[in-house]
Amino acid sequence: MRLLALATVLPALLFGAAAAHAHAQLDHASPRVGGTVAPAPRTVSLWFTEKLEPAFSTIEVTNAAGARVEQGRARLGGDRTVLQVGLKPLPPGTYSVHWRVLSVDSHVTEGRFSFQVGQ
Amino acid sequence: MPRLPAPMAALAALISFVPLSDASAHCFVGSRFFPATLNVDDPCVADELSLPTISVFKNEDVPSAQQLDISGEFSKRITENLGVSIESTWTRIRPPIGPTANGFQNLESTLKYQFLTDPTHELVLSAALSVEWGNTGAAQVGAESFSVITPTFFFGKGFGDLPDTVRFLRPFALTGQIGYAVPSSSSRTIFGVDPDTGESTFDVDRRARFLVYGGSLQYSFPYLKANVVDLGYPDLINRLIPLVEAQFQTPVANDFGLGLKTTGTINPGFILVADKFQIGLEALIPINRESGSGVGVMGQLHFYLDDIFPTTIGRPLFASNTGRPTFGN
Numbered sequence: 001m002r003l004l005a006l007a008t009v010l011p012a013l014l015f016g017a018a019a020a021h022a023h024a025q026l027d028h029a030s031p032r033v034g035g036t037v038a039p040a041p042r043t044v045s046l047w048f049t050e051k052l053e054p055a056f057s058t059i060e061v062t063n064a065a066g067a068r069v070e071q072g073r074a075r076l077g078g079d080r081t082v083l084q085v086g087l088k089p090l091p092p093g094t095y096s097v098h099w100r101v102l103s104v105d106s107h108v109t110e111g112r113f114s115f116q117v118g119q
Numbered sequence: 120m121p122r123l124p125a126p127m128a129a130l131a132a133l134i135s136f137v138p139l140s141d142a143s144a145h146c147f148v149g150s151r152f153f154p155a156t157l158n159v160d161d162p163c164v165a166d167e168l169s170l171p172t173i174s175v176f177k178n179e180d181v182p183s184a185q186q187l188d189i190s191g192e193f194s195k196r197i198t199e200n201l202g203v204s205i206e207s208t209w210t211r212i213r214p215p216i217g218p219t220a221n222g223f224q225n226l227e228s229t230l231k232y233q234f235l236t237d238p239t240h241e242l243v244l245s246a247a248l249s250v251e252w253g254n255t256g257a258a259q260v261g262a263e264s265f266s267v268i269t270p271t272f273f274f275g276k277g278f279g280d281l282p283d284t285v286r287f288l289r290p291f292a293l294t295g296q297i298g299y300a301v302p303s304s305s306s307r308t309i310f311g312v313d314p315d316t317g318e319s320t321f322d323v324d325r326r327a328r329f330l331v332y333g334g335s336l337q338y339s340f341p342y343l344k345a346n347v348v349d350l351g352y353p354d355l356i357n358r359l360i361p362l363v364e365a366q367f368q369t370p371v372a373n374d375f376g377l378g379l380k381t382t383g384t385i386n387p388g389f390i391l392v393a394d395k396f397q398i399g400l401e402a403l404i405p406i407n408r409e410s411g412s413g414v415g416v417m418g419q420l421h422f423y424l425d426d427i428f429p430t431t432i433g434r435p436l437f438a439s440n441t442g443r444p445t446f447g448n
Contacts, residue, residue, distance in 0.1 A: 022394035022426040023147070026345040034286075034348025049394065094283075105429040110238070111150040111345050114283075 024050040024103035031115040038118035040090035044070070044097055051080040056102035059085040064094050080104075092117050145423050149238030150346050151277035151292060152339070154390045157399045157419045158364045159296050159333040162243045162275035164202030164233045166424040166433045167194045176403050176415025179382070183412035184214040188224075196435035200233045210260040222257025225266075231273075241277030241292070246270070253303060265307075269331060271298030279346060290342040295334030302326035305373050327374035333366030333383070341392060360390045364401060382410040386417065395426045 027047045031037045044061055054076045061070040071086040083101065095117065100110040146153035146163035155161050157172065170191040177183035190208035197203060205228045211221040231247035249269040256262025277292040307324040337360050344350070344357045367383030388401025399419040405411035425433035 022423070023145075025341070025394075028349060032349050033345060105426070107425070107429070109147060113346050113348075 022050060022103070022105070023107045023109050024048040024052055024101050025109065026099070026111055029097070029113070033113040034115065036116040036118050038092075040092075040117045041087060043084050043086050045077075045082060045084045046097075046099055048081050048083065048101060048103075050103040050105075052076055052083060053102040053104060053106075054080075056100075056108075057083055058100050059083060060098045061085065061087060062096050062098075063090075069095065090117050092119050145425055146243070146275070148236055148243045148275065148277065149241050150279055150342065151241040151275075152341065152392070153243070153275045153277075153292060153294060154337070154360055154392060154397055154399075155419075155421045156294065156335045156337075156362065156364055156390075157388070157401050157417050158366050158384070158386050159294065159335060160229075160247075160271075160273065162233070162245050162273040162294055162296075164196050164200060164231050164245065165194050166196050166202075166428075166435075168192070168422045168424055169419055170422070172417065172419040174403060174415060174417040176405075177412040178212070179405075179409050179411055180214065182215050184212045186213075187211040195432070198435050198437050202231050202233075204229045204231070212260055220257075220259040222260045223255075223262070224260060225254075225256040225262045226252045228252070239280070241275075241279050243273075243275040245273045247273065247298075249298070263302075265326060266303040267300050268303065269298040269300040271296050271331070277342075279342070286347050287343075289347050290339045292337045292339065292342075293334060294337070295332070297330070297332040299371075300329040300331050300368070302328070325373055325375065325377060327370040327377055327379055328372040329368045330371050331366075331368045333364065335362050335364040337362040337390075355391075358392050360392060361388075362390060362401075363387045367406070380407065380409045382407065384410060384415075388417075396420065396422045 025048065027049050029047070030045045031041050044059060046059065057074060057076070059070060059074040060068060063069050069088045069090060071088050074083050074085040076082065077084055083099065093116070094114055096112060096114045098110070098112040100108065102108055145165040145167060146161050153161050153163065155167060155169065172190045172192070174188045176186055178186040188208050188210050190206060192204055192206040194202055194204035205226065207226055208224040209221070210224055211219060213219045227249060229247050229249040231245055233243065233245040235242065235244040247270070249271060251267040253266040254264050258264070273296045275292065275294040279289045281289050305326055309322045309324055311320045311322070312318070313320050340352065340357050340359045344352070364386040365383065367381055369381040370377070370379040383406050385404045385406060386401040388399065390397050390399040399421065401417045403411070403415035403417055427433060
């Protein structure tokens with residue numbers, strides 16, 4: 001009886017899983033995660049797996065000394081799955097990106113990665 | 120009610136002094152996601168359902184019997200940091216000679232408190248009290264008539280704070296647990312009659328106390344792709360978390376004359392993480408003959424209820440806010 005009860009739950013779960021939203025994960029980024037780019041990029045763009053709430057989604061970009069190098073606030077593009085922020089002119093070096101986003105189903109996720117600007 | 124051993128008393132004292140911190144839905148700690156592991160519990164409280172978990176192996180009997188376990192576990196957050204879970208397992212034991220036995224194991228329930236979540240260092244700590252409820256299962260599959268109470272400490276640590284020179288080690292994470300399993304009664308006296316002499320006899324059935332411990336070492340390809348370097352692997356690879364789990368139990372008290380040894384298994388395998396569920400598959404390698412015979416296998420389908428039902432059963436019963444996060448921690 002216990003197994004039967006559990007088994008009847010599975011279809012509902014699988015159907016629900018197909019219909020629901022999930023935590024927003026970073027799908028890919030430009031500049032690429034861990035990559036090297038030249039010339040220096042003018043923006044950082046992040047593509048996520050879910051739609052985002054703009055008021056609670058941020059990107060910070062810092063240089064090797066920890067100084068902020070992004071320009072303005074992060075803004076959503078496309079179908080609210082792309083978060084983008086402008087950059088100040090970047091000399092060659094290593095830069096860190098720290099993002100925190102809120103998906104439309106109110107889950108917070110965050111991550112950080114670095115990229116390099118070559119000569 | 121058994122007294123808590125000194126380490127557990129110290130842990131209880133520590134809990135009362137550690138400030139509360141924000142917990143995320145299933146086990147996200149900063150950039151780190153700790154998946155639900157199959158054999159040991161993950162270190163977070165969550166709204167999740169493991170259904171089913173299926174394991175097939177040759178058990179410790181001599182000669183070994185083929186054992187099939189099918190279990191389900193439902194975990195529910197009461198608050199952001201406090202959760203409960205309940206687990207039920209159906210077992211079929213097929214010995215090489217003799218009849219097959221089947222039935223449910225005792226019900227298990229757990230109350231867990233996640234008392235530290237440090238996103239910067241990808242560190243999470245929690246403490247739990249688990250109870251296996253005696254007399255709720257079938258004796259023919261080994262369900263005991265007594266309850267077992269197990270206070271347990273859990274930790275999870277991601278290595279995302281390692282320096283750039285070893286950045287390919289950052290996707291590694293370690294989880295662990297250590298608990299002290301105490302039977303609700305330490306012994307049972309069995310009275311009988313000697314068939315040869317006709318005299319009354321008695322025997323004392325001792326119930327040992329065990330240290331129950333284990334953990335997992337994981338390498339997260341999702342973490343590698345999103346936080347270290349995007350190597351352009353196929354999506355299937357980018358969703359994989361290869362891992363090795365291990366779980367042991369060692370008799371530490373009231374085991375005089377029982378001849379008990381440390382038992383356990385080492386489980387290499389992988390977890391495939393989808394958006395709203397995960398699939399896990401592991402080998403079960405017994406560490407000695409007392410732990411089983413040959414290599415078994417364990418598989419699990421696990422649902423993230425907080426993603427599937429984010430506004431209903433996927434939320435804590437008593438949420439600390441309206442769902443909007445507090446930034447800046």
